[in-house]
């Protein structure tokens with residue numbers, strides 16, 4: 066696949082979808098359109114979204130799909146511009162002065178005084194502050210590169226605002242100036258992808274420069290396609306069921322929702338264990354693959370039995386005359402009669418729909434209790450797309466989860 070990569074421009078949005086798919090990246094139309102425009106208008110794309118939804122992966126896949134070299138600037142707190150633009154290679158300068166000691170000695174040998182000696186050494190500055198001793202960092206490297214590159218500025222929200230300003234200038238001008246040498250201008254403008262986890266607001270100036278795309282959890286079909294594309298070894302029917310359950314877990318009030326990569330990991334884990342059919346027990350045993358907080362695991366363990374069998378609570382509820390059905394962490398696993406309560410199950414549309422209805426019920430009952438237990442963490446409501454997206458009553462049963470979450474976050478960010 067990657068041997069005969071076409072470096073031609075993308076012909077259309079469909080072409081983007083196809084060429085990314087060849088690299089194992091499943092893109093929907095919205096994402097593909099942003100990529101198409103990135104290439105056509107040469108505008109940077111800013112990808113924002115929760116962890117593990119394929120932001121970084123998109124840059125990697127796009128680099129491969131277009132035959133561009135990938136340059137990555139990983140941002141972090143306290144990073145200064147020397148790590149983004151360039152540094153002088155101090156070690157190399159020192160080594161050269163050591164080796165050239167005699168030569169340097171000659172230059173200043175007959176200097177009558179210190180000031181003259183310093184003058185003479187100063188006249189050699191340009192030798193030591195030249196291209197040879199320049200250590201380019203990703204931004205300068207992207208600008209200087211002879212071949213077309215893709216510059217990934219990863220997790221830009223972690224960088225300080227000062228660095229953001231440097232990035233902005235560099236992106237706007239497509240050039241970097243090194244006072245001792247001169248100004249480098251891009252021969253072929255790099256494709257630029259910036260990613261952010263939304264830990265802080267980026268400047269309006271940066272956003273204005275970029276095409277903005279919020280990358281959310283995909284819909285069920287696309288997530289299944291991604292999982293199947295990873296060749297986890299899990300049968301398709303089981304993977305489909307797993308995707309459904311992961312999506313239900315995302316509807317719980319978890320501190321950290323399972324990401325796509327975690328769905329893939331879970332599928333792999335279950336395949337290794339030889340699981341053919343998902344049961345609450347096997348999911349409970351392996352849920353630590355996708356959830357990494359004790360409290361989240363607790364919530365999931367409570368929810369799994371009814372997520373695996375969405376009809377369970379509908380039937381239980383009906384049997385209890387529509388009680389709250391809470392405090393029943395016990396006694397699951399008894400066969401439920403299919404012979405009765407038909408009408409109820411069907412009212413809710415059965416299957417997936419039934420689970421949606423139950424989620425609402427669960428949240429009505431448990432929300433206050435959990436809210437009280439849930440101390441605010443290090444991050445604000447917006448972090449990782451915010452907690453508790455699932456508490457809103459669900460009105461549609463289909464693949465609207467991602468869209469709803471997107472709309473909610475979009476509203477908050479506006």
Ligand SMILES: Nc1ncnc2c1ncn2[C@@H]1O[C@H](COP(=O)(O)OP(=O)(O)OP(=O)(O)O)[C@@H](O)[C@H]1O
Pocket residue numbers: 089090091092114115116117118119120121122123260262291325326329
């Ligand atoms: N659309 C997709 N097609 C194929 N694989 C995907 C897709 N989205 C996510 N993945 C898988 O999920 C993994 C995690 O994605 P990635 O590292 O890009 O997440 P991210 O959004 O950059 O997360 P973070 O914010 O934590 O850095 C990838 O290695 C890839 O295997």
Ligand SMILES: [Mg+2]
Pocket residue numbers: 120121122219260
């Ligand atoms: Mg990433």
